[in-house]
Amino acid sequence: MSENSFRTLRWQVAVRRHPSAFLLAAQVLSLIIYPLFDQMASGRVVFGAVGVLVLALAVWVVNRSPASSWIAWTLAVPAFVLSLASVVMVSETLLVTSSALEALLYFYAAGSLIAYMMSDHRVTTDELYAAGATFTLLAWGFAYAFLVCQAWFPGSFTGAVEPERPRAWLELLFLSFTNLSAVGLGDVIPLSPPARVLVMLEQFAGVGYVAVVVSRLIGLTMLRHGKP
Template identity: 65%
Template sequence: MTSFKRLRWWVTARRHPSALLLAVQLLGVLLYPAMEDTDAGRALFGAFGMVVLALALWVVNRSASINWIAWCIAVPAVVMSLLSVWGQLPGLLVYAHLLEGTLYFYTAASLTAYMLQDHEVTRDELYAAGATFTLLAWAFAFAFSVCQQWYPGSFIAAVNPELPRSWMELLFLSFSVLSSVGLSDIVPVRPEARALVMLESFAGVMYIALVVSRLIGLTVTRERKGG
């Protein structure tokens, strides 16, 4: 029975890779706060990031996107991330974040094209809608991280405003801006940071207006025809 359940889980995962990517990213939101304060936690954070990268590659491979582009971004990102942590080369971290953010943007674009390629809404496309949102949030969080490292003092906050913002703070800001709720105490103060925040605000509004509304409309139309 256990083997049957594992096989069924594997078949479901292969059929809905977007759901697995979404679940892992949401799990990361819960785990990240415990990963930032210790060396072991930061190492685990790096390993977890590689798992997400692997899932992102899997999703791209399942779509109609150009796979070699994703691989050309992911491989150097992993190498630089490993060298920055285990090779004691922290200067490479900014380039690892730059490449990881690029891969997430590319994966989000791939999933968006996948959701818009036909006029039928499948269960995997609904999972892809959630996964695309989280991919965009992660991608902009990496962009904020790069901005902060290239332009120190880009973001301030109510707590320890003189210190660089942690990954969890930048991810919190990204989710707040992308969802347009604005419930964040992190404030962009440099022009470069404000430009990124404006781009994310635009991306969030357009994503909801174009992708989510289209999926909802197609789902309602299908239900009416079925009824």
């Protein structure tokens, strides 16, 4: 076997064994490149392409979990089409609709990964990647929910900078990450009752995720390494 063939085989094995790692990497990569394209006219196209990649990876990890993949496809296909249409047509209505579907897909994918991690008493490397990917899926899901809430209930969020304008996507994602991780940085604040309910639900989800899923993985890992 040639060296190139061996590398290709190793790559294929890694892809099959650690699908959650690729989803986590795509989410982190999108965070890194967002500031680079935020002010560019082509930025929305780039973000749309990254979003499509994340959607495909989310469906992929659902396929590897105990969850039903047809539900993921039912959410992903129209979300994919509407997301592309919103970029091409520069339509806020299509963007909000696709955001609602993406939020549902990310929540479903996060739930499927949690079921995958809780399905046995053995902690694998992919389950550790899944723990990180699940956190990013929840953060993205709530950020899209915040975006939909802001469109349906104008004035739902305010901020330290230009408090009267609607919050940008990165601001809502920042709020989601700080809220889910219980950091509590308060430069973006929910004002309307629906927005505050969403924020409280995310706080509950963040605490529950750490208390149940992450602590379980840590405990099982310590037990495994503590055995003689």
